[in-house]
Amino acid sequence: MTEFRVPKLNNNDTSYILVEWLAGDGQQVRDGEPIVLLETSKATEEVEAPADGVLRRLVAEGAECEPGQVIARLLGSADEPVREAAGQTTDGNPHGTDTPAPPGDAAGVVVTGPARDLIEAHGIAMERVYALGRKVIRRSDVEELLGGQEPSPAADDAPAAGDDAQWITLSRAQQRTAEVVERSRREIPAAFTAMNVDVTEVLSLARDLTRKLRALVGLPEMVVKATGGLLDRFPMFFAEPGSDTRGPGLRARRAVTADVGVTVDVGQGLFIPVVRDAGNRTLAEIAADLAGFRTTALSGSFRERDLRGGAITLTLHTHDGIVFAVPIVFPGQTCALSLTAPRSEVVQDGTGFAVRKTATLGLAYDHRYINGRDAAEFLRELRTALESPARFLTENG
């Protein structure tokens, strides 16, 4: 037996499309005979059999295949007998399999789906249908056969088939997200407050720092850093609720460092990797962490240790046009922040007006531990830090 592998046809494609098999499954092919047509991004190539043998296809027409992948086997005569391949089509034009094929025994009469449903619902013999002498049988033709009687409503209610195509299955990452948010909703009485922040200056500082540090610094990086600086003044916002979250013995465990989780979702599911000790690390380090997380989200997979043990969560809603967002409080935490993309707003400026960049900071908080007043104080401190960024950076390294 010879394995037939996809040859490397060029240097710039990682995969090719198997357009067409030029030899049938179970067919005897000779060394050097073209057996498959592959399409690269620039060309179609016929590929020849590397040896004599009986072709066993392993990959269907229209599928993608990679250089080196085994797409067929060539069996010698001593190999296991090949079973007959039935009904091979080579036009590579699969019709939806759920479309009923027109019956061949009635000289090309076409029966539409709705007509077929009604025929089956009423158990009408096909001979009667063909006797109408029409080439196309529609639902109205079948109703005619039924003698004008009203079609029974049952015939109209197509039962919901247990058809897999009707269900959207969730990825494993999404299943995990579902469990977490469901638990949060069940256990945490959350309230919400939002505040507008003028981010004009912090954005221009971030641009300068991006050049200086050679790392992407944006508003999320700044907010992580500013949040980290609030641990000492607002311990409850970083604390972990005790295991007994009911009754008079309510307690929360202080966090030693401000470990800030940040949402990352590049379309592969939602992940919340954690920036460790955001209060005491430099902006460059924080930026490097977040850049690493984005890369991992795009092309790798997070390790559990990246995702464990956040003390507070920053959820990013930086799509253009979002005004504010209410985050879910992560179980094991007392609050979660949300951040929108900056937008231009006209604000009062002395006796006139100025255009400033603003963003909305939201705070969802567990009302058992935190009240509205605390929330407002916390947001105000955050806003102060972001609106005078030079100071908070020099104070906090």
Add this chain to the structure above:
Amino acid sequence: MTRVSEHLNQALHDLMESDPSVHLLGEDVGDPYGGAFKVTRGLSGRFGSRVRSTPLSEGAIAGVGAGLALAGDKAIVEIMFADFVALAFDQITNFAAKSTSMYGRPVPVPLVVRCPTGGNRGYGPTHSQNPQKHFIGVPGLSLFEMTPFHDAGELFARMFGLGRPCLFFEDKVLYTRQMHRVDDLFRYELVDDVARVYLDGAGRPDCTLVTHGGLVHRTLDAMRALLLEDELVCELLVPAQLYPVPRLPGLEDAPHVCVVDDGTEGGTWAAEVATALYPRLWDRLRRPITLVNSADRVIPAAPHLEREVLVQADSIRAAVREALS
């Protein structure tokens, strides 16, 4: 069973053998490469210096082709991807097309510019376009497109017979499809060189669709679903000559017409067809002609995003259902 690419290759072989004045030029058209899509395979070995692999300059290729045609020979020029024909725009529109009638007497310019066109293959924004609309309405220039129903040899003969330069589009998705093969529900016939695909014995269609070669299979898939699931009978007209728009047969009793074109919205071939049909059908149309085009967007490289931009069977079906509802 012949694939469209093989059929084209055979037609080129026959043409160059029967007419020694035909030259063929293009990037990588010589063997062993035989053209990016293998349509010119085996020609350089048989016809020697009449087949030339050229440098990467579409302007030069089209210009040399037009020069050969002007000097009394015939030329077929291959543009590797239709997108690159933009680089030959000046030679085609200002030199080849105008040369037919700017010297005080009619001058034949037997030039055919072959353009592998269209997307739906994940080739990205610069290798997937349909540039037809940019060449509509150029005096002296005709547009043709390969279809699964038309004999390529006859089309080459027709184009050379016109004595004016022609752009000949070949949708890349057709290359691997079979010639003369149609969905098992439908039949087809050629009426005055327009392929008419119809449902035998179904009487008057609910809608007549008009499309070009590259969208035939997607349109047939839509017609199949429209018939079997929506009980709407459609007929399809596929002209090989796109511009000037030829007379389309059998529209006299069509209650509705829908033109399907994979060019992006705005100044399209579909609009040109509708413009040609309105005066003729004005008294009978019950509603405006439906135009189905690709979205007014740059074609994305990611296949799932590309599908949303380009015309697909389900968008054709939805447009017909919407129009007839």
